Amino acid sequence: MFEKIKNNFNTQTWVLIPIAIAINIAVGQIVLALKLPVYLDSIGTVLVAALCGPWAGALTGALSNIIWGIAIDPNALPWWPVAFMIGYMAGRMAQWGFFKSWWKVVVTGFVVAITAALVSTPIAVYLYGGITASGSSFITAYLMQTGSDMISAVFSTNFLVEPVDKITTAMLAFAIVLGMPKRMIGGYPKASQVETEGVQSTTQLYIAIGVVVLLVLFAAFMLRNILGG
């Protein structure tokens, strides 16, 4: 067990982690400036998870939130377990070979999203009484007003919001790995996990993007259904 954690960390991992955290924060702020309906604040976490392993990914996620909390906005602090699980799950998926082609990366993103939704639900319920200060809480509030109980209201909101964000995050992280020269990847502990299968066809990329677009439309449809009655 302990050895397994240890083999995620070599000097390159320790150097990559601060840079990955800074990437999380800087990209998160770029996306905020572009006014897109996603956060994309865990690209660095997924990148570390794929290159170095689940424990390194988990550490990056947790520290990201803690540092975001102590340096920029203290409201981010209580959410560190969510970021921890995002990193851990992304690393596990990469270990099982789900970081080698576009459609597999979409699956990874989806699994990560479900994990994130599961972990953030109890935090939102016990710490904030279900309604947090984020914009998506309007949906939760509406669901609670119309009679669903708190836990299922929070969970369905998260389930609606997370997949699009996390799949896009995973795809961007994969695009970064594809763009890195082989020589740069070689030094990380789990470099073999991201060895891609054959040539990455653009058709697959388009199918993957199509899946994401469908998911967005589905989420929008569900949202209208919920809000419409």
Place this chain on the structure above:
Amino acid sequence: MHERLSFHIKRDSVLHRLNPLTKLVLTLALIFLAFTFPWYWMPHLLILIAVIPLSLLGKVFREFWLTALKLILPAAGFLFLMQAFFQPIGTDVIFKFYFLDITSESLMFAFKNAMRVFVMVSAFTLFLLTTHPSELMSDLTRRGLPGQFAYVIISTLQIIPQMQAKAQTIISAQRSRGLDTESTFFKRAGSVLPLVGPLVFGSLVEVEERAIAIEARGFTSKHAKTSLHEIPDSDFDKILRWILFALIVFSIGLNLWLS
């Protein structure tokens, strides 16, 4: 030169002179008391008897309230409004607006929750205003925290402002080349890659170089390292830590016993 990212304000006060670990325990004690003590007015009382006196004691009263107003009040206020309107509890309706209604129960609930969050965030803000990050890290390393963690936290605090400056440069550069960052949704979504790409690849190039540099300075060496700065840890600190720790345990115990 880029500033290191931190709230810390250098002053000479009782709170600044406390050992960093003591201040960390104090912060955690305030949070645990606010969230677990089974008495409605506890968070409010904590603000009166702990948060305000501590900010005076630490000579950061003005800065604390400025940060608080900027950071905490929007979030806590929004939380209060959302919860007052939307918590479907209670029957005693005070105010009605279409399907939204405020009952006295939901108002009390919202007030308590907003106050709890206020205590949590202000405890951390006070801690950060009076503690220098490197001081905290060297003290924790001396107590057995692996040096790698200290490296990650301190160097992240240094890299973030550099990275933010780099991101601004890239946004300006791509805009001047005609990249559309303001019009339709699809144009904005399409400009994610040209902005994120250069930023990420530009930073990843440095990894190997940095790794070699710190390796050459004995980063992975197993020997005990000496420190230039000695951080004082008085008996008062030790006693205070135990008292605070006992308070946390008492509060959690009381909560479990009563529920």
